[in-house]
Amino acid sequence: MWERTDTGFWRHAPSGVLFREVPAGTFRMGLSEAEEATLAGLEFEEGGLTAEDLRQMRPVREVRVDAFLMAWHPLTVAQVRHWLPDYDDEYAGDDDHRVARLEWPDELLEALPFRLPTEAEWEYAARAGTTTLWHRGDMRPGEDAVLDSFGDPAVTTASENPFGLAAMGATGDLCADVYVDGYADAPTDARPRHAEDAERVVRGGAADLYPWQGVDEWLMLLPTTRYEFGEFASIRPVAPLP
Incomplete structure (x- = not known):
């Protein structure tokens, strides 16, 4: 079922x-005080992170993560159609290489032989061993960091982080956890959190807001950005090592 490629x-x-x-x-895991201080030194067009935003990313804690496989990029419309042949995506138009924005993801999740990443796995993969605001450093990201179409391998490779994952944070990726306030009492072994009558967590999503409208949508690219599932989300599945 799994093949190891030369690349x-x-x-x-x-x-x-x-x-x-x-x-x-x-x-x-979470936005540290040092990272907050770095953010404060960047130029904001409007607002920035609120006290409530910061509370949802804390307390910062150490988390252990086992090795796993993660999709190179979120599933595209063409890839979703492998499992849902009749899938239609109003956001993608005629571009089957665009990331699929699923308004009702449960049907796909039931069909996939994979699972969703936990919040901890997603942030760990996005950070990719770095301790800066983004894997590229502490400078505010530009338009080249916002990628949601994967038909050109050269462009995709240029957007990889140190773990070789493309466009982490560019799209709003659904996680296995439900949205729970902050990280108080959260597990330290990357397990997902569950709660009754709660929506799942979404991480990233800058491409969903492009072109940027003069406010700080680039903050969506932070590895620590988290919010509740709303109108749609992308799926970047994970799997155990073969």
């Missing part, structure tokens, strides 16, 4: 979806 991918043979291996490790 370092794991390929899911039935669907052709490419995955990268994310190594095991430990990281500090």
Whole structure:
């Protein structure tokens, strides 16, 4: 079912979806005071993070993550159609290489042989061993960091982070956890959190707001940005190591 490619991918043979291996490790999850201070030194067009935003990203804690596979990029319209042949995406138009924005993701989740990443796995993969605001550093990201179409391998490769994952944070990726206030009493082993009558967490999503409208949508690219599932979300599945 799995094939190892010459370029370092794991390929899911039935669907052709490419995955990268994310190594095991430990990281500090959440927005630290040092990162907040760095953010404060950047120029904001309007607003920035509120006290409530910061509360939802704390307390910062150390989390252990086991190795796993994560899709190279969120599933595109063409890839979703492998499992849902009649899938239609009003956001993608005629571009089957665009990331699928699922308004009702449960049907796909039931069909997939994969699972959703937990919040901890997603942030760990987005940080990719770095301790700066973004994997590229502490400078405010530009338009080249916002990518949601994956038909050109050269462009996709240029947007990879140190774990070889493309466009982390560019789209709003659905996680296995439900949205729970902050990280108080959250597990330290990357397990998902569950609660009754709660929506799942979404991470990232800058491409969903492009072109930017003179406010700080670029903050959506932060590895720590988290919010509740709303109108639609993308799916970047994960799987155990073969």
